[in-house]
Amino acid sequence: MQLRITSPVGGDAYDDVTYVSLWTSEGQIGVLPGHADLIATVVAGVVEIRSAVGTVRGVCGSGFLRIEHDVLYLAVEQWTADPAAMADPQRLAQIEAALAEAPGEATRSKLERERAFVQACRDAA
Known part of the structure; x- marks a missing residue:
């Protein structure tokens, strides 16, 4: 395959x-x-x-x-293919802060997808 x-x-x-x-x-x-x-x-x-x-x-x-x-x-x-390189705790904190101030649904949705990716990298690292 x-x-x-x-x-x-x-x-x-x-x-x-x-x-x-x-x-x-x-x-x-x-x-x-x-x-x-x-x-x-x-x-x-x-x-x-x-x-x-x-x-x-x-x-x-x-x-x-x-x-x-x-x-x-x-x-x-x-x-x-290298989750450890993307598992930045500071980036996760930045995303969380931006989510608290997100002005619209589209911005919020994009930030939530980014947060899910960074969190998955942290979980895999």
Whole structure:
């Protein structure tokens, strides 16, 4: 199985993947080779990617997942294969402060998605 991750700032590609675990709006999902075709909404959380060369524990932001012909496509707002680098406690505090003063629903929604991503990075690190 192949995994293709894209975000506005980059992405990653993984070949010979044996298992992927991630979070959707319906809960956690595990994907093995041969999985049925699927489209789902992804929420911020840990993405575990297993292959013959090892395991990667990355973190994604919200987005969409599509599985088609043994290829898993993940289109997300944010992605990191190095959650420890993104797990900045000061950034989380800044987001919390900005949320307290957020002027509108759109700004608030964006900040809440950012907070979920940074929190997932902290949880994974």
